[in-house]
Amino acid sequence: VTLFLALLGCPSDPAAAPEALPAVSDGCPAPPDAFLAALGSDRLVARDDLAAALVRIDADVRSMRPDAPPMLCPTIRADFDADGEDDVAALVTSPDGPTRLVVGLAEGAAFEVRELRSFPRHAEGVYTALWLKPPGAGGPLDHDNFAGLDRSSPEAAALKERAGIVVCVPSRADDAGLPAAIDDSLCYGEETWTFAGGAWKSYRAMD
């Protein structure tokens, strides 16, 4: 049984099972079964996977901005491609594997799942977080120092109009992509992904 569970990527000792992330009632959306099935051997990131610094960051943010979107959910849901169907984005991982940002665009009852980017594994745990940029929110445009896009351009308007996916990026990373420090600088920057013109594009805004 242990071997069977291990092959599935499940812990064999129930006591060592990762603590569940905030429940749907805490603001986290339930991932659809069809999306979970499409993940293969990957599983959703669990709270015990997270670097402790991320949990502190979430607490700090919530103390200042109780209305801020939750950032410890493994999944978010929105109509990213504006086709009228609810899509899914998630942080997933696998034993000894990286953390991957995946998105599932709904096609009827099924999901077309693809990876947007990955974060190399770190001994202290998962060091990125995921949250939703709702339609109408500026995302990177809301950062005063963001210079990656002319704010009056059609591209900026499209970016603002669509729902997007935001992940934390550290202030500095080494050649392997690992953060220089596991502390509150983990969310120094934010990378926002939006879908437009049939393709995903990312925008990075730093502090």
Added chain:
Amino acid sequence: MPALSKNRPAAAGTSTADVAPSKDTGYPHGNAAAAQDLLPGTAESGDSASLLGDGAPGTADDVGGPVADSALDRLKGRARGAAVAAVPASVPAEIRSRVGDVAEQQMTGLWGRVHPATASDATADADEVKAWAAWNDGVGQVAADFSRFLREKNGDANAAFTAWSEAVAHAGQVQTGILMNPDITLATTHVSNVRDNANAKATVQDAARGNPSDRSRYGNAPGGEIGLDPRMTEAMEDLTARGYKFRVSEITGGSHGRNSRHYAGIAFDVDQINGQRVGARHPDVRGFMAACREMGATEVLGPGDDGHDTHIHAAWPRE
């Protein structure tokens, strides 16, 4: 870090009993507007004499070298009197005296900034008015609020004195070390051009009065207010002691990342050093960043780092 709360003139929570009237001027401490009215160039001639009281300009001892000393002595006495008058009579005399000592020290620091070493007799009077105005507009507001610290410490006079003197010292350091420092320019707008009371200059003015500073409330900025961390404000002053002249573009204001240290009062941005915009070819950028690290900043980014082509970000660790 001392506990801070807003205590602007006429603000709610400041009882009139906490504001000590100045016997020789009639102006309450903390009344910056009244003091500003007497700044050189804004007052009718003769007003400064009425403000200065005994030992006013024109008296026999106000000649040559002794001018500065006597003017400073008058100002120290006035600062001591105002601060001690704000201490409830129930506080032991020894602590009242120490309150006076701290007030004198702060006035000495102010005078050092206001009064140029080479001042002529003609400027001494104006310098005295300016120093008194600066006192009223800054550290004097904290100095005249001993009762608040006494309340916060549940009547423990020693604990109140410790907290009060820390707050006075921090306000004084911010006022003389940053606000009045000719080598530091403070932006009055945000990069976003949004106008609010959280621009760099307003932020420092708040801190110089012993108040927490506003955060912006737009974009990702959470609003509310936060005290400036002394580690950061002292580093700003120390940077000028190392020969840097610079412009601070943001401190607690502006919209940054959701977890930015700016919102915690422990980060500032610089967009000009020694009269030149920050950029990859600026000859002083690397040295400035290294100096920030030497002074305890743990998050220092600039040209070459993602998103920092035109500014340096220096932040201290959360406590």
